[in-house]
Amino acid sequence: MNFPLISAWPQQTLIVKQDELTQLNRDNARLLAEARQLQKEQHAQQQLLAQKAQSLEDAQSALIGAERANEALEQRCGTLQEEVFRLSETSAIQAQQVQSLQERLAEAITHLKLLGHTPLTNSGNEIGT
Numbered sequence: 001m002n003f004p005l006i007s008a009w010p011q012q013t014l015i016v017k018q019d020e021l022t023q024l025n026r027d028n029a030r031l032l033a034e035a036r037q038l039q040k041e042q043h044a045q046q047q048l049l050a051q052k053a054q055s056l057e058d059a060q061s062a063l064i065g066a067e068r069a070n071e072a073l074e075q076r077c078g079t080l081q082e083e084v085f086r087l088s089e090t091s092a093i094q095a096q097q098v099q100s101l102q103e104r105l106a107e108a109i110t111h112l113k114l115l116g117h118t119p120l121t122n123s124g125n126e127i128g129t
Contacts, residue, residue: 112118
């Protein structure tokens with residue numbers, strides 16, 4: 001009379017199998033939730049990466065613009081330095097010319113005095129007597 005044990009055995013097996021299926025369904029639901037969360041995180045990371053890539057591209061464009069502006073300013077600076085040098089040379093030449101003219105003027109005034117002529121006054125438009 002072991003038949004009840006035999007018939008109870010398959011029922012116990014079914015209960016165990018049902019429990020296993022229930023646990024598998026729970027595990028599946030948990031894994032599905034985890035997969036969805038990971039997908040959301042991956043999507044957020046992809047968006048962040050796209051933003052960072054755009055920021056990098058913008059920064060590179062700004063850098064290229066700044067480098068071009070810097071090159072233009074360096075060229076302008078070089079041009080201005082050449083102009084300053086040229087003007088300095090011109091100024092030195094003019095200073096020499098002024099000095100030479102002042103010396104000639106002093107000589108001319110001396111000659112006029114020796115000749116008995118009174119030189120012009122400082123205003124330059126009157127003749128002395």
